[in-house]
Each structure stands twice: as C-alpha cells, then as structure tokens.
Amino acid sequence: MSTGTIKKVAGPLVIASGMRDANMFDVVRVSEQRLIGEIIEIHGDEASIQVYEETSGLGPGEPVESMGVPMSVELGPGLITSIYDGIQRPLDEIMKQSGNLLKRGVEVDSLNKEKKWQFNPVVKVGDEVTEGDIIGTVKETIIIEHKVMVPFGISGTVKEIKDGEYTVTETVAVITTEDGDKEVTMMQRWPVRKGRPYVKKFPPQMPLVTGQRVVDTFFPIAKGGVAAVPGPFGSGKTVIQHQLAKWAEADIVVYIGCGERGNEMTDVLNEFPELKDPKTGESLMERTVLIANTSDMPVAAREASIYTGITIAEYFRDMGYSVALMADSTSRWAEALREMSGRLEEMPGEEGYPAYLGSRLAQFYERAGMVQTLGSQERIGYLSVIGAVSPPGGDISEPVSQATLRIVKVFWGLDSALAYKRHFPAINWLTSYSLYLDDMGKWFDKEVSPEWMEDRQKMMNLLTEEAELDEIVKMVGMDALSAADRLKMEAARSIREDFLHQNSFHEVDTYTSLPKQFLLMKLVLAYYEKANEALKEGASINQLIGLPVREKIGRYKYTDNADIETEYENVMKDLDNEIGHALGKEGN
Template sequence: MATTGKVKGIIANLVIVEVEAAVSQNEICFIILDEVRLMAEVIKVIGKDAYVQVFESTRGLKIGSTVEFAGHLLEVTLGPGILSKNYDGLQNDLDKMDGVFLKRGEYTFPLDEDKLWDFKPIAKAGETVEAASWLGEVDENFQPHKIMVPFVFEGSYTVKSVAEAGQYKITDTIAVLVDEKGNDVEVNMIQKWPVKKAITHYKNKPRPFKLLETGVRTIDTINPIVEGGTGFIPGPFGTGKTVLQHGISKQAEADIVIIAACGERANEVVEIFTEFPELVDPHTGRKLIERTTIIANTSNMPVAAREASVYTAMTLAEYYRAMGLKILLMADSTSRWAQALREMSNRLEELPGPDAFPMDLSAIIANFYARAGYVELNNGKTGSITFIGTVSPAGGNLKEPVTESTKKVARCFFALQQSRADSKRYPAINPIDSYSKYLEYPEFAEYISERINDQWIPKVNRLKTMLQRGLEVSEQINILGDSSAGCL
C-alpha cells in the first residue's frame, strides 16, 4: 500500500506534509484536491515532515488534504515517438491536452500507445546483454531509434528470443531475456528513468575533441565548440540569445536537437512551436521538427516545473546518446531555472548564498553540465551530448552568481553584445570577449589538423591577437585622439 500523509502547511507552492511512513528524497507524491491530483516532489525531509514542491498552482489547497506518495522519483518515459513532440517540463504531451490553457492536475502519456513501429532485431538468441545493450531498432522519423535493455536492469542477461522484423506497438514484447537466476524477463519498447540521475551506461567518457560545426563563423572559426562540449551564452534582454540558439539548432551537425524553453516568455515559445515545423533541415532536406523535441515550461507555468524541464531534457538527451547519436541540447534559460531554485530555497528558509541563490548553486550547475559529454558506449560506438545554455543576467551584470557559476564549468563562452544587437547585427557575438577552452586541448588540435590543416589553430590565434590589438589601439585613440592614429 502506498504511503500517505496529510497537508500540514502551505507556503505558495511549497507544501509541508506530515507523513505516515518513510518517504525518500525526490519521491513523487500527489496531493488530492477535490477531483484533481496535484503532482509534487519531496525536496526535504525532517522527522515526520516532508517538504514537497508542487508542480501546479496550489490555489484552494487546504490543511488536512490527503497526500499519496508514488514510491518512485520523478521519471520520464523513454521509447520511440519522442521526436517531434512538444512536452511540458513533466513530459506531458502538450498536443494531447485540450484548450488554450493547461488544466491543473492534467497529465498525459508522452508516447503514442497505438502507433505501429517497424521493428528490426539486432540482438540474437543466446547473446549475453546488459543494461543499454541494443536489442533492436525502429525507424523514428528517419532516425535509427535503438530499443535497448532497460537501464534499470542490473547484471547480465541472456537473450532467449527477439521478435522477428515487423510492426509492433510500444507495449508489445519485443524480447525475452533470462536473468542470472534463470527467470524470464519480458522487454517492450518503453522504459522509465528518474530525471535527476544521470544515465551512465557507457564504457568511457573521454575528453571531447571533434569540432561541432554550427555554421556560425564567430563560433566555428575562433571559439569552436566540440561534439559533447559545453557552452553558454550570457546576454541581457534583447541581445539575441534566442536568435543565436535557434540558428545553432537549425544548422549544427547534430542528429537530434532538444530544446528546453525553461521559464521563457510564452510568445517566444510559441515562436518555436510555429517556426520549427516550417523549417527545412539543411543537412537532410526534411523538416527540422522531425529530429527535434521541444520541452516548454514558460514563465507563467509554476516555477517548480522549470527545474524538472531541464532535467527532463537532459535525460531524453542521454537516452538518445546511448543509441550512438549526436545530440544538441539547448536550454533557454538556465537563469530562470536558478531563479526557481532560489524561490524554493527561500521558502525552505535555507541559509542564502550570494544574491539569495542557494549556497550549493555552483554545485547544482556543475553537476548538470557534467551530464553532457562525449562517450564511448559498451558496444564500441560513440555518442555525444553538446549542451549550450543561455544565461539571462539581470541588467547585463556578468558578475552575478548564475553567470559566475556557469563560467566555472562551461568550456565555451559566447558573449553577446548589446550594441551589436541594437544595430540589428545578428549573431551579436563579441569575438574578443568570447572564448573556447577547446582550442587548448591537444586532442582537438590533433583532430583539427586532420579535419582542416595543422596551421589552422596558429592562424586562429593570430587572428585573435590582431583583433585584440585592434581593440587596444581603438581605446588608445579614444584617449589620445585621431592624430595619434598615424603609427597605429
């Protein structure tokens, strides 16, 4: 029987629940409000009291309301059919919801249960497999979507049978495995995974080294990002963060693009929803939306779900990486996520850090960025998650905690400049203030010598020096006047 509890206190969307049995950190629960069940997540437990953040509006909630604990953490459902979908931060399929506004307490299944998929087996009977081993493949919008041994499986299994090539629903059994104790385990095309836990079913995570072409010259030429690399775009309001992210999403050489619109204005998200289905992928000639998933959690949605949205996006990216694909994950903006963390931290009356953000903000951001990367899978294939987040520093102050914490972990920094954006020059990247640490990686130098030539990095460094000298001279002229310019 599920653990239950009663609401004891309500502070906006932080609810204190007196529980009747043990609950775990980050466990999901549902608060019963008349006919509606409000999803919430345990974020702190003190004695008999569980502090839960509610992913919905808590209007009308009363002391004494019943709470039912689900016995699992916040999970996403993984399987074919994720691409082209528009989800909210909790992986509800937005297209399945009626009406213009989202109804409180309405949750929808993220995949299509009735759709038939063309399945082709990969594993053979008698083979030994483990979590994340590939059992078969379906064609998902022309991307090879691998059906894997569920990530939660422990130890090794022997394949007893794999379904023959044909059409199957996601709930149909496509393989039967035998565990180490001799029990048969049926596997279908769907599995679940908790979003706050990284999927680490790979052999090795070497330093990334392959250039990820974005088509943006200020990035590729002088501040390159690599497959499996991390970067961030700080910029005040209106400097073109979203324009740049959209541009990179369209042009970058990635197999899958996942966009997490976290706490952004609804009109910007609507723009993504309407623009992406129309865009043509320059690499395949197909619609860009066919290899894109959008996770939208706009600024008018409850703040707690913002945090969930970035973790949901990262978990989906890790799922596709385990298939040996190149994923580009864009989060716009991580500042709004940090603001959500700050709100919850303040309501929990935790000791505040700089600007009232939680003391462990740096660690939270670092742990999140660390989930990106280039990996060698157990079967020898490789996959990558390239993560680019935007930061919206209030008033353009790049010394604020979110920018500072992100700067410590992200290896690329693409500085946007207000004056360039004001004069309608996009992308508005300042090439001198921006940097890429990957230029210093010997692995990258070796790769680029083969991909372009061995003189590329020395030339790029010369270019940067000339740009820097030009800036210094301009500043000098500003002080000494034009008459000093003759020798400069």
C-alpha cells in the first residue's frame, strides 16, 4: 500500500504527496478519520484525491493511505430492497451506527456479511463451468431469484458444491482451474468505472412497454435502449420516472437519486415501499435497489453514484433479467463533475463544464443495451437507461442536454406550459422524438395490430396540423376557420385530452395495456373520419362537435381491461347511430 501526507485541501479535493506507488482511481483513506476518497489525477509523486465525505477540519501533514484497489461495489444476495448512498454504503446501517446525521469516516459493509442465505446448487461435482455460468440460486426476495454466477476469469471443473445456508463470504463451490483450485462465494466485487463484460450486444428488437400512452404509442423506448427526459422545474420529471419504475416491463429497477433535493428523495424512500407491484401484488421495493445521494451530501460522491448504480444494474442484467435504471438527474452529476474539474484547475469547456463532459456521459449511457451474457448457457439480458436532465431555466440548448441528446435515441421533452395547464405527462408531442420508432414499428404491427403505425401517424398528422391552425386562430379567431379545419381542431383536442392526458393517480388510467391503447386510438380516429364523411354529406359542424358520444370516447380510458372489447363495440355503435342522426338518417 502507498502512503503519503496531505499537502493541500480545497473542499472535496485533497492533494497528497508521497503517492508515487499509487494508481489512478485507487481508493484511499484520508487522515486519521479514514475518510474515503479516490485518486483522480497524478503528477509525479502528488495525487489529487476526490474525497466522498466532508473535509472540514483536515489540514496539511495528515496521513493518506492507498488501498491499492479501484472503487468497487459488492455484488451478491442482499442488494434488492437496499437503500445505499453514492458509494454503496447502506444508509440504514449507517443510521444504526451514527444516528440520523451521517458521521464522517463510518465504515460499513455494503452487503450483510452475517445473514445466512439458502443456497440451492444447479450444478454438480464434475461439471465443466466457465465465467458467467450459474452455479446456484438464492431466493433473495419473494419475487427475485438471485442467480449466483462464476466470477469473471474463472473456468474449470466443479470440484465441490455445497447446499444449505451460508453467508455471502463463505465458500459455496470450489472450481479446479489451470491455475489451481479457486473458491467461489456468493459475493463478488466489480470496479464501478469498468463495464461488466458480455459476449455480444444486439440491436434493440422490442419496446419496453410502460403503459404510458404518450410513450408507448408516440415515442417508444426499446428494451435495452436509452432515453433522456429533459424538463424545467415542476414539469414532472420525477413523477414520470416513478411511473416508469412502477409500470415498465422490467424485472429489476435501479433508481439513482443523484443530487436531487432531500424532500424529493424522501418521497421516493417513503413511496416505493408502499407502492404495490402491479405484476405480483408485493411491495415495489421487493425488486428495487435505491441509491440516494441528495444535494446536501458531499459533491464528489454524487459523481460516483451513477457508476455505482449502473454496475449493480449490469450485474442483474448478467443474470438474464430485464433491468430499468432511472438516473435523476444527470445534470446534478455534471455539476459535480464541473466542480471537481474547477478545483483541479483544468481548462474549462462550454459554460465551465469540463471538455470531457460528452465522453463521460457516453461512457455511462453506452453501458445500456440488449446483450448475450457470459456463460455456456445462452442468456439474454436487457439494461434500459432513462436519464432525467434538469437544464437551468428549462433551456435545453445548454451543454448537458445537448451532449445527452447526441447519445440517446429517445427524447421526451417536458414542457412547463403543458404542466401549468395540468396536462400530464407533460411530454411535448411536437418536440419529442424516438429514433427506435422504425425498428419498433414492425414489432407493434406484428404483435398488436397491422394498423398500429398507420393510425399513430394519422394522430401525429392531426396534432401537427392543429399546431399550424392554432396560429391562425390566435390571430383571427376560430370563426375564420372552415368547417373541415374546425373538425380537425376538435379531433386534435380529443387526441390531447382523451388519449395523451393520463392520470397517474387513477387506479385504471395509471396503466394502459397495448391492446387498450390501440382501441382508444381507433375510437378517437373513428370519430374524426366518420364526422369528416358526414360533414361532406352536409351535416352541421356544430352538431358533429356536440355529439354526446364524444364523452363516452373520453371515458373509455377508465374502462377495466377485461371489458375493453365490449365497451369498444358499444361506443362504436353509439358513434354510428349519432352520426346517422346528424345526417338525418336512422342509425342501424
């Protein structure tokens, strides 16, 4: 181990001399209080260390000790349901030791080393195994079966395999390799800044179904894809991430509160244990890992938190699970990067952010994907990443938003004007986009209906035309529009209010299955198309706008999933009858 002494302290940055034998990204212990830090720059025998705890009271001459290993996380049974800080210290264990206020220099194990888990082997003595192979399982929660894998770099023959209750540090298997016998425990370590290896990465093939209509129908994200949610204060970024965490088709959720306000993080910590998982009826925490690094916690730990989170997410991906990672928000992470860069006296880039901002963001987002995992048993794992961005003043031309948009393929642009009108989710349909749409379109047409993409495009065209007509209405009033254009405005209003607006607090409307989304889309478009035909045959525009069936179309989204086909038929009959009355004909 390399030891040195503090030469200079500048906030979370500590310069230590005598560190010639240390390496970049080594974990260090600073001062007698043994504060945890990480080497981020080396000049000769001087190392620049970002300290993940409060540095007040430190001074020159105090000792610094390198641990000789990079910043790593402990991976094994016990991760699910845990609440960690940015460097994987369990907050409940810290509270037991030091009370409600975090004390400095607290050393706690990331995983409980005393708890015994029931290990059930799936291999036998004499079996050939390679890195990534599953050798046993542990029932981690009611929902999640934890798969214990052969650590990276170990291949050989199973010499010994155990069955029974063991702690994460006890040997559960012995594998004979070319380099001798290797003992395998249920726990492994992995450096956070290095992506976990896999065999092959595939282009995304299917959507991550979220049950949110504006997302699934208009701007879908792929399973294993990446999305950005930029938006100003109060536009609903956190609520969207909560909705996706609850409803997205993911087996595991990793939620990173990176530099968010303490009260927002408190809401997450209070709500997640109470939220019922719709798929199993259990608490949502039974398949969730939370990383809480609030804005008042040391700034350097904020920089580490997203790497800690994505490494844990990759570990579950390697088991063959579909994992959704929510990072809220990457802007606060970038601010931590900017602060550390300033203290290192690096040449600033745009708006003071370091020149490597774009490459660091890419390193994070590129760890998402649909991959074939290591191991002789072929497994496909998915890691989808949804990052919130909080641009100052809602201006997405700032560097973090722009650097993010160059990397991600889905942009859900939140609009404060929609939020003030109480239209949620406040995703602006004119500025948002999804580059997965062409690939996902084939999946929707095959799995839901051949008319899906065609109908989606019709709705998008109506919304675009409404935006153009709206400019005319603002200048000269609604009366200046032709009857056909007025009908277009009404149809677009129906799309906005009946289809895109979704109530996350309503027990039925909070989630809409794909078949129900398709039928609602058909109803909204059927009204426009049938009313348009009636208009050409001489029906009154005022009569068509005032059809009572329009309220039934609007209320269709509150229909239980079991009744959607019956209700669809009933509303379509009513629509035909009322259009017939508007034309002076008797309905069938």
